[in-house]
Amino acid sequence: MMNKKTLFESLQQQGVTRRGFMKYCTALTSLMALPPSMIPIVANALESAKRPSVIWLSFQECTGCAESLLRSHSPTVEGLIFDHISLDYQHTLQAAAGDAAEHAREQAMKEHYGKYLVVVDGSIPLADPGYSTIAGISNLDMLNETVAGAAAVIAVGTCSAYGGLPMADPNPTGAVSVSSLVKDKPVINVPGCPPIPTVITGVLAHYLTFGSIPELDDLGRPKVFYGQSIHDRCYRRPFYDKGLFAETFDDEGAKKGWCLYRLGCKGPMTYNACATLKWNQQTSWPVESGHGCLGCSEPNFWDAGSFYKALSIPDGDYAKAAGYAVATGVALGAAAGFANQKTKSSAVSQHTKVTVDDFDMNKDKK
Amino acid sequence: MSTPVLNITKGINALKEQIDAPTAAFFSSCVHCGLCAEACLFYTETNEPKYTPINKVEPLRRVWESEYTLLGKVKKILGLSKPVTDELLAEWEPLIYDGCTLCGRCSMVCPVGNDISGMIRKVREGMVASDHAPEGLIGASTRAVKIGSPMGIRLKALQAQIKHIEKDTGLTIPIDVEGADYMALLSSMEIINFPEYIESLAKIFKQANLSWTLSSEAFEATNSGIQIGSSDIARELIQRVVDGAEKLKVKYVISPECGHAFTAIRWDGPNLIGKTYPFKVVHILELLDELQQSGxxxxxxxxxxxxxxxxxxxxxxxxxxxxxxxxxxxxxxxxxxxxxxxxxxxxxxxxxxxxxxxxxxxxxxxxxxxxxxxxxxxxxxxxxxxxxxxxxxxxxxxxxxxxxxxxxxxxxxxxxxxxxxxxxxx
Amino acid sequence: MEMFSNANDFLIWVRGDAFNIALFILIIGIFIRVMEIFLLGRKKDFSEPRGTEWGPGLKNIVSRSVVDSGTFKRAPFIVIVGYIWHICFFIVLLFFVPHIELINAMLGLQWPGLPSQLVDAATVIAIVSLIAMLWHRLTHPVLKFLSTYEDYLVWFVTFLPLLTGYIAFHRMIDPYPLALGLHIFSVELLMVVFPFTKLMHAITLFIARWYTGAMMGRKGIES
Incomplete structure (x- = not known):
């Protein structure tokens, strides 16, 4: 089989030079926040890495994540890495269809039992399996079946990592994330809507290099890519600190590149690498193009309020709450006030006139 | 033993009667900053925290909280509120009567604007109604009501002083002159300790050429009811002045120098009798100043x-x-x-x-x-x-x-x- | 926190339902407290007024903020720290841009914010002054004597938003949604406690000052 080739051999075959390979290893090492002394080790590991078998399951998704990875403009090392893996099942991309396609998956599972990687994009509906099926198999069944023999699962995109758009309120399909179902295998979340392609391949590269999964944060994200917030690495941060904000998308502040906090930027609460890795061959990224961060790599970002409301603004229907509160408050206040008036008027009516004869002159002696 | 006429139930009832919107606003606003202590000479000269003015109104605060606030009512139902007991009032009595002159300095200093001394005056109503007034004030009030003066001075004593002054100075001191413009009031202390004041009045009215009189029925200006903190007693004493002034049909009633007498007749009186006076009340200093200003x-x-x-x-x-x-x-x-x-x-x-x-x-x-x-x-x-x-x-x-x-x-x-x-x- | 699967859920909750609940309690509580006060009413004053009530009442609302020199000399600590605390607190509350956004969203009022370093400094001063006031309360004989559990509860719920705000601003707790969530939650705690404690002074002091100023004005005493 093809997967007997090492990664380096495969890259060489596609015209990547030794220099190009080392450059990639350097970038990868720094991306993974490893010291430069690790570059030869990374190179060595990648040179001898065997092509892993990968089964890509697409559930309730929009294919945006796959597009993010595949639609890279020019051939990149990331793309080549992706080419290198043995993608044994990806129903959007593979030529085979129907039984043949499912066969490929079953065969890969059998052949590489315990060693293959499962990549999932899309959430899994639990309300009714009929919401999303492949070859008559429900997403849940296919996930359980496929994950059983996997070495690890990579949940690519916010839908598979945290439920994403399908799970947004009111979550009609009962969508859930991969990690809420898979408890006995390591799950690496690579959220983003879509995730940065470099990050997807970076995670794969890490796995290839070290044969293990990278260190994860509380939300199951590799710390090397999701360890810092957009806000902390944002080039517009100095404007935030100086109190200079764009107030509309076309005002003077917006033209001068001031902070987009007031326009709803969720950078402060979003952990992702956009500010450093950027998008489309490092061309730009949302904030640079003049739009606030949506917070797409965070759980429930669809339900976290308007994209155009500042983070400090409450998200509920507070005007309605306030309205009800005023009405209730006035009613209760009036009730309490009138009760007090009653208490007082009854005290007044119970008043008995004090006269000087009422004093008990002997009380001190008692 | 029968229940005494004045008792704790009446005391609490009196406190309930006293609470109004300002009182509720004051208690709602206190942040326990302690600044009122620094305004009170009973604290500054003893360094005893119990003399902190806002602490003195604790009985009133408890009644306000448990009777006039929602949370206080809930606390009362749950048995969590601090009750006002006879023991509490007995403990507070010296703070309210011995350690407070109702000078009102605390009310000027309080940063949230609480009229604390006004509230202490209110607490005294509860103290009286529960028989927790000090003996000295009970005696003064009793003499004021029964004899006509807290110091027990009768009309005869005043007449004797007048005779003395008239003889010494040759001035006339009119009594019961109907239709005079001014009716002067005196405090017992002036009659006994400082009769010079009466003499001064005679000189002043003479020089200003104003018609004035004293009233044989209402010469006493002091009001022990105000001091002991009983509106009922105070009202009775104020009524005498009002009756006396109405009888002589005067236009003005002159409050003597005595401070609390001025408060009683000028500010509290109309509210005690529940109507405006048919005459004006002027303090002697106001009158002197006005006369001086007008030459x-x-x-x-x-x-x-x-x-x-x-x-x-x-x-x-x-x-x-x-x-x-x-x-x-x-x-x-x-x-x-x-x-x-x-x-x-x-x-x-x-x-x-x-x-x-x-x-x-x-x-x-x-x-x-x-x-x-x-x-x-x-x-x-x-x-x-x-x-x-x-x-x-x-x-x-x-x-x-x-x-x-x-x-x-x-x-x-x-x-x-x-x-x-x-x-x-x- | 079992009811939240992650910090973002917590943040969504504090920005959504929790805020609404806190706002609901705050508004109802304030209405009850203020109406309880006003409906008690004042007796008509029959004494002949020497001056007016409204003007002096309003004047007293302002002039009571300035302490007389004698009292200042006797209690400089509480006066100075009291001023510092209130000034810094209002700088933080009213001039931090995220706070202005909140006010703008809720009331439609807007004004320029201050650079966050200045707000940060004000926060530190406010925190220090609150700690100093707690120390004062625990050591000064009068304050020790007067203080009840409510004074300490109020101190605590006032201190928390400043502390959590400082932590959130400096991102001292990870992840940030947790830090921000804790800050907003601590403010909500303050909102719930507000109408039922002495925190109400922020509203009723205007009423108290007015009544006293009006009473003084009526008697012709300068307030």
Whole structure:
């Protein structure tokens, strides 16, 4: 089989030079926040890495994540890495269809039992399996079946990592994330809507290099890519600190590149690498193009309020709450006030006139 | 044993009656900052935290909380509220009567604007209704109601003093003159201790050429009901003045120098009887100032001794007569100096609000006088002028106790000494 | 926190339902407290007024903020720290841009914010002054004597938003949604406690000052 080739051999075959390979290893090492002394080790590991078998399951998704990875403009090392893996099942991309396609998956599972990687994009509906099926198999069944023999699962995109758009309120399909179902295998979340392609391949590269999964944060994200917030690495941060904000998308502040906090930027609460890795061959990224961060790599970002409301603004229907509160408050206040008036008027009516004869002159002696 | 006429139930009921919107706003606003303690001479001179003014109104606060707030009512149902008991009132009695002169300084200092002394006055209603008033004030009130004066002075005593004065000075002191413009009131202390005041009145009215009279039925201005804190007793005493003034059909009633008498007749009286007066109430200093301003009061000669003015709390801070005594003093004195905190922030002599009538408070009152003593030491004057018979007595006693040889003079008297008629002194 | 699967859920909750609940309680509580006060009413005053009530009442609302020099000399600590605390607190509350956004969203009022370093400094001063006031309360004989559990509860719920705000601003707790969530939650705690404690002074002091100023004005005493 093809997967007997090492990664380096495969890259060489596609015209990547030794220099190009080392450059990639350097970038990868720094991306993974490893010291430069690790570059030869990374190179060595990648040179001898065997092509892993990968089964890509697409559930309730929009294919945006796959597009993010595949639609890279020019051939990149990331793309080549992706080419290198043995993608044994990806129903959007593979030529085979129907039984043949499912066969490929079953065969890969059998052949590489315990060693293959499962990549999932899309959430899994639990309300009714009929919401999303492949070859008559429900997403849940296919996930359980496929994950059983996997070495690890990579949940690519916010839908598979945290439920994403399908799970947004009111979550009609009962969508859930991969990690809420898979408890006995390591799950690496690579959220983003879509995730940065470099990050997807970076995670794969890490796995290839070290044969293990990278260190994860509380939300199951590799710390090397999701360890810092957009806000902390944002080039517009100095404007935030100086109190200079764009107030509309076309005002003077917006033209001068001031902070987009007031326009709803969720950078402060979003952990992702956009500010450093950027998008489309490092061309730009949302904030640079003049739009606030949506917070797409965070759980429930669809339900976290308007994209155009500042983070400090409450998200509920507070005007309605306030309205009800005023009405209730006035009613209760009036009730309490009138009760007090009653208490007082009854005290007044119970008043008995004090006269000087009422004093008990002997009380001190008692 | 039968239940006493005055008891804790009546006390709590009286406190309930006293709570109004300002009281509720005051209690809602207190942040326990402790600044009122610094305004109170009973705290500053003893350093005992229990004299902190806001602590003195704790019984009223408890009633407010458990009867007039939603959370307090819930706490009461759950048994979590602190009750007002007879023991509590007994414990608070010395704080309310011995350790407070109702001077109102705390009400000026409170940063949230609470009229604390006004609330202490309210607590006294509850104290009276539960029979927790001090013996001295009960005695004074009883004498005031039964004899007509807290010091037990009868009309005969006044008539004797009048006779004396008329004989000594040749002035006439009219009694029961119907249709006079002014009816003057006196305080017992003036009749007994400072009859010079009556003489001064006669001189002043003579020079200003105003018709005036005393009333044989309503000559007493002081109101022990206000001091003990019983509206019922106070009302009875005010009614006498109103009746007397109405009977003589006067246009004005003159409050004497006595501070709390002014508060009683000027501000509290109409509210006690529940209607406006058919006459105007004017403090003697207001009248003197007005006469002087309109040129009807001519003085000659000046005092060149260094003197200062002790502001009686009820006249200045709580009565709004602040500029008048200063204008009057400057007319007859060349070396008038102000004490620190003079005017509406002045420190009380320590004997107002019934404290002077309450023998039990003698010790703490003398301690509290240290504040006045240090104020006086700062200015180092030869003469101390004031405008309240009670202040005057307390000041004299305090000065004597501290071996300070400073004569205390009533302002009206001082003015009258300088009156001239056709260039001649009267 | 079992009811939240992650910090973002917590943040969504505090920005949504929790805020609404806190706002609901705050508004109802304030209405009850203020109406309880006003409906008690004042007796008509029959004494002949020497001055007016409205003007002096309003004047007293302002002039009571300035302490007389005698009292200042006697209690400089509480006066100075009290001023510093209130000034810094209002700088933080009213001039931090995220706070202005909140106010703008809720009331439609907007004004320029201050650079966050200045707000940060004000926060530190406010925190220090609150700690100083707690120390004062625990050591000064009068304050020790007067203080009840409510004073300490109020101190605590006032201190928390400042502390959590400082932590959130400096991102001292990870992840940030947790830090921000804790800050907003601590403010909500303050909102719930507000109408039932002395925190109400922020509203009722205007009423108290007015009544006293009006009473003084009526008697012709300058407030």
């Amino acid at each position: 009807r009061l001519k003085t000659s000669g000046v005092e060149d001794k260094k003197l200062t003015f002790h502001d009686p709390c009820q006249i200045v801070r709580k009565g709004g007569v602040e500029a008048q005594p200063r204008r009057l003093l400057n007319q007859v004195a060349t070396d008038f100096v102000e004490m620190s905190d003079a005017g509406k922030m002045n420190w009380c002599c320590g004997g107002g609000g019934g404290v002077s009538a309450n023998e039990r408070a003698d010790e703490i009152r003398l301690k509290a006088f240290n504040r006045k003593k240090s104020q006086l030491e700062e200015v180092d004057v030869e003469v101390l002028v004031t405008a309240c018979a009670n202040c005057r007595l307390i000041l004299e006693e305090g000065l004597e106790e501290n071996n300070m040889d400073i004569p205390v003079v009533g302002l009206s008297e001082l003015i009258s000494e300088h009156l001239v008629e056709d260039g001649e002194k009267i």
